[in-house]
Amino acid sequence: MSRPRTLRRAAIASLVASVVLLAVVLPLVAPVVRASQEGRELGQPHVSAARAVASHVNVTINTSATPAFVPNAIHATSGQNLTITLVNNGTFNHTFTMSSNGTERFPQSWSPTQLSAYFSAHTPLVNVTMPAHSTTAVNLSVNSTMAGGHFEFVSLVPYQFQAGLYGFLNVTPPVSSHLTFYVNASDSLRFISDTLNASSVTAFPFEATVFFGTLGVLSHTFTLSPLPNYNLSSDNFTSFFTQHLPLVDIPVPLTAGSYTNGSFVITAPGYYEYICTVPGHFASGMYGFLYAGVATPSPPVPVVVSTAIVQSEILIGGGSLLGIGVVLAAAASITGRIPPPKPGEGHH
Ligand SMILES: [Cu+2]
Numbered sequence: 001m002s003r004p005r006t007l008r009r010a011a012i013a014s015l016v017a018s019v020v021l022l023a024v025v026l027p028l029v030a031p032v033v034r035a036s037q038e039g040r041e042l043g044q045p046h047v048s049a050a051r052a053v054a055s056h057v058n059v060t061i062n063t064s065a066t067p068a069f070v071p072n073a074i075h076a077t078s079g080q081n082l083t084i085t086l087v088n089n090g091t092f093n094h095t096f097t098m099s100s101n102g103t104e105r106f107p108q109s110w111s112p113t114q115l116s117a118y119f120s121a122h123t124p125l126v127n128v129t130m131p132a133h134s135t136t137a138v139n140l141s142v143n144s145t146m147a148g149g150h151f152e153f154v155s156l157v158p159y160q161f162q163a164g165l166y167g168f169l170n171v172t173p174p175v176s177s178h179l180t181f182y183v184n185a186s187d188s189l190r191f192i193s194d195t196l197n198a199s200s201v202t203a204f205p206f207e208a209t210v211f212f213g214t215l216g217v218l219s220h221t222f223t224l225s226p227l228p229n230y231n232l233s234s235d236n237f238t239s240f241f242t243q244h245l246p247l248v249d250i251p252v253p254l255t256a257g258s259y260t261n262g263s264f265v266i267t268a269p270g271y272y273e274y275i276c277t278v279p280g281h282f283a284s285g286m287y288g289f290l291y292a293g294v295a296t297p298s299p300p301v302p303v304v305v306s307t308a309i310v311q312s313e314i315l316i317g318g319g320s321l322l323g324i325g326v327v328l329a330a331a332a333s334i335t336g337r338i339p340p341p342k343p344g345e346g347h348h
Contacts (some may be wrong), residue, residue, distance in 0.1 A: 004015045007249075012226045017247070018268055022279075024340065025318070033284045035307060041191060041194055042183065042193045043183075043193030043195050043197055043239050044181075044182070044197055045154055045179035045180060045181055045196070045197065046179065046180040046181075046210070047177055047178070047179055047196055048179075054080065055079075055080060055081065056080065056081045056082075056083070057076060057080055057081075057082055058082075058083045059074045059082065059083070059084050059085070059317060060085040060087060061084060061086055061087070061096070061167070062076065062085075062088075062089060063086075063087070063088050063090055063094055063130065063165070064089045064090045065087065065090050065091070066164075067160055067162060067163035067165050068164050068165065069096075069153070069165060069166070069167040071116055071167070072166065072167030072168070073167055073168050073170060074167070074168075074169050074170070074171075075169075075170050075171075075172070076114070076140075076142045076169060076171050076172075077142070077172055077173065077174055078142050078143060078144045078145075078146055078147040078171055078172070078173050078174065079143075079144065079174055080142050081139065081140070081141055081142070082139070082140045082141075082169075083137055083138070083139050083140075084096075084126075084137070084138050084139075084140065084141055085136075085137050086128070086130050086135065086136045086137070086138065087135050088130040088131065088132055088134055088135070088136075089133070090132060090133075091132050091133070092132060092134055092160075093129060093130065093131050093157060094129070094130040094155040094157055094160060094181065095127065095128065095129050095130065095154075095155050095156045095157060095193075096126060096129075096130055096136075096138070096153055097119060097124050097126065097127045097128075097154050097155065097156050098124055098125045098126040098127070098130050098140075098151050098152070098153040098169060099119075099122070099125065099151055099152045099153070099154075100122060100123060100124060100125040100151070101122065101149075101151075102146060102148065102150055102151050103150070103227070103244055103245070104152070104243065104244065105150070105152055105228050105242065105244060105246075106118070106152055106154065106166070107242055107243065107246045108161075108166075110159035110161075110162075112159060112161075112162070113242075114157075115154065115156060115161055115261060116156060116160075119156065125140070125151060125347015126140060126153070126287070127156075130160065132258045139212070140169075140337055142171055144173070146171045146264065147171055147172060147173035147205040147265055148171065148172070148173065148247075148264075148265035148267035149169075149170075149171050149266055150168045150169070150170050150243075150245045151168065151169040151171065151268075152166060152167070152168055153166065153167055153168070153169065153212065154166045159194050159243070168245070171265075172207060172263075172265050173205040173207065173265055173267075176211065177201065177203060177206045177207070177220050177238060178206070178207045178208070178209070179198055179201070179206065179207070179208040179209070180208070180209045180210075180211065181196050181208060181209070181210045181211065181290075182210075182211045182213070182223060182259070183196070183210055183211070183212050183213070183220075183288075183304055184212075184213045184214060184215050185212070185213070185214045185215065185216065185220035185222075185252045186214075186215045186216055187215070187216030187217065187218045187285075189276070189281050189284040189285055189286045189288060190285060190337075191222075191274070191276070191286060191287070191288040192215070193288065194211075194287065194289070195288060195289060195291070195292040195297075196274075196288065196289070196291065196303060197291060197294075197296050198290060198291060198292045198293070199291050199293065199294060199295055200264070201266075201269075201293045201298055202293060204266065204267055204269065204292075204293065205266060205267040205268075206265070206266055206292075207263060207264070207265050208263065208264060208265075208266065208290075209231070209261055209262070209263045210222060210224075210248060210249050210250070210255075210262055210263075211258060211259040211260075211261045212252055212259060212260050212261065212262070213252065213253065213256070213257070213258065213259045213260075214252045214253065214254070214255075214256055214301075215256060216248050216256075217251045217254065217277055218278075219251065219254070220251070220252040220278055220281065220295065221249060221250065221252065221276050221277045221278060221284070222248065222249075222250050222274055223241065223246045223248070223249045223261070223274060223275055223276070223277045224246055224247040224248045224249070224250070224264060224272055224273075224274040224290065225240075225244070225246065225247070225272055225273045225275075226244050226245060226246065226272075227244060227271070227272075227275045227336075228268050228270025228271065228272055228292075229270040229271055230273065231268075232275055232282070232287070232289030234283035235301065237275060237282060238277075239279065241277070247264035247265070247266075247272070248262035248263070248264040249262070249277075250262040254268070266290075266292045268292075269292055269293030270292060270293075270294060271289045271290065271291050271292070271294060272289065272290045272292065273288070273289055273290075274287065274288050274290060275287045283292070286318070311340065319333060341345060
């Protein structure tokens with residue numbers, strides 16, 4: 001009588017245990033499973049086909065009483081001719097002055113004198129006046145060397161840049177290759193993966209999209225340096241990114257299993273560092289490298305699937321290793337087969 005009841009109780013208990021285990025483990029595994037179901041291994045690229053590009057585009061930028069260019073971000077593809085119509089509906093004169101350096105970003109703390117001095121030393125790509133209540137058009141041929149650049153435009157009328165009159169022309173190449181990566185953030189302050197492999201790319205520039213997800217609950221960012229072969233430091237990255245616009249800077253979604261994505265263009269071979277800009281995270285090891293047209297370090301960095309799961313496996317694995325160790329030590333003490341370590345022997 002009591003035996004079947006015990007069995008049934010045991011069955012119910014193990015069922016409950018399984019459901020609880022699944023509820024805890026599934027959200028952790030879901031993003032990884034989803035990425036691999038879509039044929040996208042973490043850290044490994046998915047390469048897709050080209051898109052058609054218009055040869056000429058028109059954009060309009062407006063200004064009014066508010067100190068802002070609207071929109072303050074415009075896009076072009078290299079090889080395109082761009083006509084920018086500048087409409088000034090306000091009562092102040094402005095200039096529309098665009099930097100010829102696509103990686104530089106002007107600190108908003110710069111004085112009018114510093115900004116003018118910069119443009120005296122570095123010829124702007126575009127420099128026209130926008131008189132009050134007028135419309136001006138400017139043509140710009142966006143050439144291939146501009147691909148991947150973020151060209152800042154400002155008003156040089158004193159204190160207008162400082163008040164917010166600035167924006168960016170973002171240039172992407174005609175897409176001959178487009179790589180997609182999946183990266184997850186873990187609350188043990190690691191990127192999974194910390195190695196993005198674009199080693200096989202030979203044609204530059206190329207476009208890439210990163211899908212950024214989380215295995216935990218903390219806030220993180222995926223922030224990619226625009227400079228090849230440059231190692232960021234946890235002391236200077238904040239000032240670095242105020243002067244060099246990140247190639248991509250996206251926050252992690254706060255729900256496991258969903259992704260935020262950002263696209264960017266790599267113009268030159270090299271390794272590019274990505275970090276998490278949440279205070280303390282980079283210093284704790286939250287960084288990684290994208291290898292574009294250059295070999296990844298050998299041996300490759302192992303891919304950790306989920307910290308939470310691995311930790312429980314380490315506990316179980318560590319426990320059994322300890323057991324094996326005790327048995328081996330006992331056996332060795334009996335048979336005397338393990339020689340004592342010799343001094344001076346080690347790595348050559
Ligand atoms: Cu972080």
